[in-house]
Amino acid sequence: MKELLHTVRLQINPSVYIKNPESTELGKKIMTEGINLIDKIGYEDFTFRKLGQKIGSPEASVYRYFQSKQKFLLYLTSWYWAWMDYRLEFAIANINSPNQKLERTINLLTERVTEDSNFTFMNIVKLSRIVFTESSKSYLNKEVDEQNKQGVYLGYKQLVGKASGIIMEVSPKYKYPNMLISTVIEGAHLQHFFAEHLPKLTNKTNGNDDVKKFYHELVLKTITANKK
Amino acid sequence: MKELLHTVRLQINPSVYIKNPESTELGKKIMTEGINLIDKIGYEDFTFRKLGQKIGSPEASVYRYFQSKQKFLLYLTSWYWAWMDYRLEFAIANINSPNQKLERTINLLTERVTEDSNFTFMNIVKLSRIVFTESSKSYLNKEVDEQNKQGVYLGYKQLVGKASGIIMEVSPKYKYPNMLISTVIEGAHLQHFFAEHLPKLTNKTNGNDDVKKFYHELVLKTITANKK
DNA sequence: CAAATATGATAGTATTACTATTATATTTGC
DNA sequence: GCAAATATAATAGTAATACTATCATATTTG
Numbered sequence: 001m002k003e004l005l006h007t008v009r010l011q012i013n014p015s016v017y018i019k020n021p022e023s024t025e026l027g028k029k030i031m032t033e034g035i036n037l038i039d040k041i042g043y044e045d046f047t048f049r050k051l052g053q054k055i056g057s058p059e060a061s062v063y064r065y066f067q068s069k070q071k072f073l074l075y076l077t078s079w080y081w082a083w084m085d086y087r088l089e090f091a092i093a094n095i096n097s098p099n100q101k102l103e104r105t106i107n108l109l110t111e112r113v114t115e116d117s118n119f120t121f122m123n124i125v126k127l128s129r130i131v132f133t134e135s136s137k138s139y140l141n142k143e144v145d146e147q148n149k150q151g152v153y154l155g156y157k158q159l160v161g162k163a164s165g166i167i168m169e170v171s172p173k174y175k176y177p178n179m180l181i182s183t184v185i186e187g188a189h190l191q192h193f194f195a196e197h198l199p200k201l202t203n204k205t206n207g208n209d210d211v212k213k214f215y216h217e218l219v220l221k222t223i224t225a226n227k228k
Numbered sequence: 229m230k231e232l233l234h235t236v237r238l239q240i241n242p243s244v245y246i247k248n249p250e251s252t253e254l255g256k257k258i259m260t261e262g263i264n265l266i267d268k269i270g271y272e273d274f275t276f277r278k279l280g281q282k283i284g285s286p287e288a289s290v291y292r293y294f295q296s297k298q299k300f301l302l303y304l305t306s307w308y309w310a311w312m313d314y315r316l317e318f319a320i321a322n323i324n325s326p327n328q329k330l331e332r333t334i335n336l337l338t339e340r341v342t343e344d345s346n347f348t349f350m351n352i353v354k355l356s357r358i359v360f361t362e363s364s365k366s367y368l369n370k371e372v373d374e375q376n377k378q379g380v381y382l383g384y385k386q387l388v389g390k391a392s393g394i395i396m397e398v399s400p401k402y403k404y405p406n407m408l409i410s411t412v413i414e415g416a417h418l419q420h421f422f423a424e425h426l427p428k429l430t431n432k433t434n435g436n437d438d439v440k441k442f443y444h445e446l447v448l449k450t451i452t453a454n455k456k
Numbered sequence: 457c458a459a460a461t462a463t464g465a466t467a468g469t470a471t472t473a474c475t476a477t478t479a480t481a482t483t484t485g486c
Numbered sequence: 487g488c489a490a491a492t493a494t495a496a497t498a499g500t501a502a503t504a505c506t507a508t509c510a511t512a513t514t515t516g
Contacts (some may be wrong), residue, residue: 026463042370047503048479063505081360097478133368136418140361142270144425158430176431176442179419183446186418187411190364194410201410202383203403214404218411221449247493254494275472289494291474 010082014073015150039126081155098169110188130188171223238310243378267354300332309383338416360417399451
């Protein structure tokens, strides 16, 4: 993707923050250093106190932006999904062939983010690593229904919905587009994690693009009608 | 599956416990009530102190069986994978057709456990709910490499390996059997969770067996060679 | 220039995830 | 059948976590 010279402001559901961190310097420091810290020590060991020490502010100041570290994680993941949604729109703009749209969509959803975009102060490489490892924890808990009512997963749902729509363009009769897309997204995260930490659970051969290839093939074959 | 009148002792890697909980009454109480409690309040809110109160023993006693609540979760998941492995062996015993073996395997890996087996004091329905929601947290963290060295994921790897072998029987040239199986296992857990809590991310129509059907079709189509 | 808002500095709290110690009860080995 | 080993109970203690509260000061805005 090309560098963008104009600034894009991503839309994040306000339910995940108290005060928009993009609106102040301190808020931006919280995001930048928060990402660094979670990427380094992991979500479990991450605390607002440690973050405060990094940015030279008391933890109480961090609490003025986010109710809890859960909400902070939700903010980061929401930001990521909004960014992906934006990238998806960009990637399929002016493309007419549904098949080509689908190919680009699957690429986007399954490939690793390795290059830093400088369109934002967010470190995207680190953020995407965080999302791959930690994002499922934001819904796999007992608060999921309550949080869902507040709308904290809207960004994720929107992206899944959009990608499912592209599946339907290619194969209008396919019954399970949402299942397929959420399987692909979460599966790709997992496979990248496994490749690094539990290789017995995956199949990385020589190279790099195995995950992408695997899900490409899987999606295309799955949505194509069989000649029984 | 038929009820079994003999007792089967599942093999659990000793790295996940200090003292085998199956060897004493207290140990069994810890498992039974631990499962009840995690199922009720979730892994995050679960503590050994609360568990101790339930079973009328001090938390120090629980610590004599398990080093930490992480290890306790690992014990439960290891037990579950060992049980699944046993059920898989049982389900494919004396079946010759690879396709039929595969069908039964996918069934086992993707369906919800709704019936309590009385071959054990473990509440399998609750345990499987716990595994669906919490098991990924046992590896999605910074300790994964260290824990992996200790062998705590061996049971899971073994099951994935066995199921991949069946894929290879059906389709010897297929390149990504492990990816496919781990995608199916974790994906099915997720889809069941979504169906209950985030239905926008899945496609449940009228009935019940959608997840099973979806993954069946997905696997069969994926491993079948295309006529290009 | 007053009023509102943002931040810093500091303190406090209930709970968590443990570890340690001692006493008593139970099992086992000879 | 008794000593020795082992298991459990009872209790206490600790550093860290995930917050909340208060007050003073600095900065922005109308």
